[in-house]
Amino acid sequence: MAEDKYPLHESIFRGDLKRVSKLLRTEDIAKKDVHGNTPLHLAVMLGRKECVHLLLAHGAPVKVKNGQGWSPLAEAISYGDRQTIFSLLRKLKQQSREALETRRPALLTALKDLGDFYLEIKWDFHSWVPLVSRILPSDVCKIYKKGSSIRMDTTLVGFNDRKWERGDITFIFNGELKPQNSLTVLDNKLRVYQTIRYEETEQEMEDEVDILMSSDIVAAQMPTKLITFSRARCGWLFKGDKTEMIGEFKADFYSIHGLTLESRKRREHLSLEDLQKNKALLENLTKGNLMDCGEVQRRQSLPPPAPPDESWEDYLASTPGKPPLFGREQMRKSSSKTFRASIAMSDDFPMSVKDLLDVCEVIAPFKQFNKLREFMQSKLPQGFPVKLEIPVFPTVTAKVTFQQFHWDNNIPKHKFVIPQNYDEDPYRFPDL
Known part of the structure; x- marks a missing residue:
């Protein structure tokens, strides 16, 4: 029974x-x-x-x-x-x-086995909502990797569907330190740093509960199983497969089909x-x-x-x-937004998708990189995605371009060290 x-x-x-x-x-x-x-x-x-x-x-x-x-x-x-x-x-x-x-442990081993490198990633955010695209940020992330350490320089401090903050910050991951000390963020303008807390304080937890209780309950997903790719075509009279140089990398362009962001909301708990x-x-x-x-x-x-x-x-x-x-009687609302997007794949890019996924896992506290990681776990065409578009919110899409990459065994160690003239400020980045 x-x-x-x-x-x-x-x-x-x-x-x-x-x-x-x-x-x-x-x-x-x-x-x-x-x-x-x-x-x-x-x-x-x-x-x-x-x-x-x-x-x-x-x-x-x-x-x-x-x-x-x-x-x-x-x-x-x-x-x-x-x-x-x-x-x-x-x-x-x-x-x-x-x-x-x-x-x-497996992640640190993968990082050590991967050669040292320098990488530049450009982010351009845009929206189909009128006026919003004008004020959306853009950013160039500079990533250095040495041994089991990663440094990322960026101007995008915080970004979500309600606010964004610009600045000059550096994110440092040191795989040799204990987990509670391995992630640090530097504000290079204020010359302060904050170790990303391994555990939230009781106050921070209470604040998060208040936000949850006063906001819609949201379940959003981007089903990767439905995504398909077809070669993009170009030309007027004699159309051919679209191939262009993205930086120094020759890339084949594909159209992305079935790229959909599904969002469901409930609000029966709200006044x-x-x-x-x-x-x-x-x-x-x-x-x-x-x-x-x-x-x-x-x-x-x-x-x-x-x-x-x-x-x-x-x-x-x-x-x-x-x-x-x-x-309670549920108050539900569902929406589905289909995005028109493209992706450029290159066989010339020296790094593999798997290697990049390991790097993205380390810097996942930055929400846009977590979205990138989720998308790149889908079955992509052959090569490395040197340029792609991904939805990060129902109203916002990011265009991501891998514009520079080279292996570099001479990256100085001091890039992964907090400067002596920086003071600790444990509350500089409250969302991290």
Whole structure:
């Protein structure tokens, strides 16, 4: 019987904490039921706080989506219990650090085996929204790699869908240091530096919870399986395959098809005041005006939604992927934006895509590089993508050009050292 397949789920549904505790010794804590819900999903949506904390203590995965595409954290935001949101957020960050540490030895070995080099990457951001493109930033990132250390010089301090900040900063990764000391950011104008904190402070976590509770719940993805490529053509009368020089690299151009950014939002947890405030922020961004969000107000837990009328048997018997509603009546909105884009592939580029992915993993704290890494994990045409376009937000696309590269065994060591006349400022870059 189906009821017998999910004893841990059933115990959570019934609120049988004693049986949950017993089953955690034998059952798969990450198992999904007929609707794609893990035990943690179900505990969150039903408001079983004790079960949530027990599951988290036993390492239940937080970065996992159910059949409707939502994570336990998303469901917790909808339910509205502040302590549950905080606990899930803290565990999510802990699990992310642990995953990176598992990968770290292999990553450092790959960096050491890769030759030392200098690389220049140009970023041009543009938008289909009127006026926004005028004020979007551009940037040239200069990347130096020596041994297991990486240095990146950039003028783009921070960039998201609401604000951006220009400056003169240097990012240094030193693979020989302990994880909590390996990432440093320098502000070369103010002559200060900040070690990127390995763990957020309690205050920073509380601030992030406030932002989550006052914003739309967003699930965005760029499905790479749907992306295809075809050779780009040029010419008037006699069309031929488009080939051009990108810097010093001869490249074949391809058109990208099926490049789509899918976005889904939920806002049943927001008040009318929240909705009006968020709408004003978006309207000002569209007009090219940046708003100061001001100090985030501490959010209180919402009154819990009504308990479900359905039984465990009703839940299992419902159509797979279409479970009965638990929690608040959902306010959902979906959008899909298809982007016209191109990519230039070169066989002359000295670095492989795999090598670049290792470098991008190190500098993933910079959001645009994480997007680049995600895209380059799709199946690309032959060669190295010396020029490509990727969506970074639903309204913003980045054109990325690898305009310089050369191997260099003589990069000086001092480039990876904090200058002596720089002072430490642990709060210079609050978003890192």
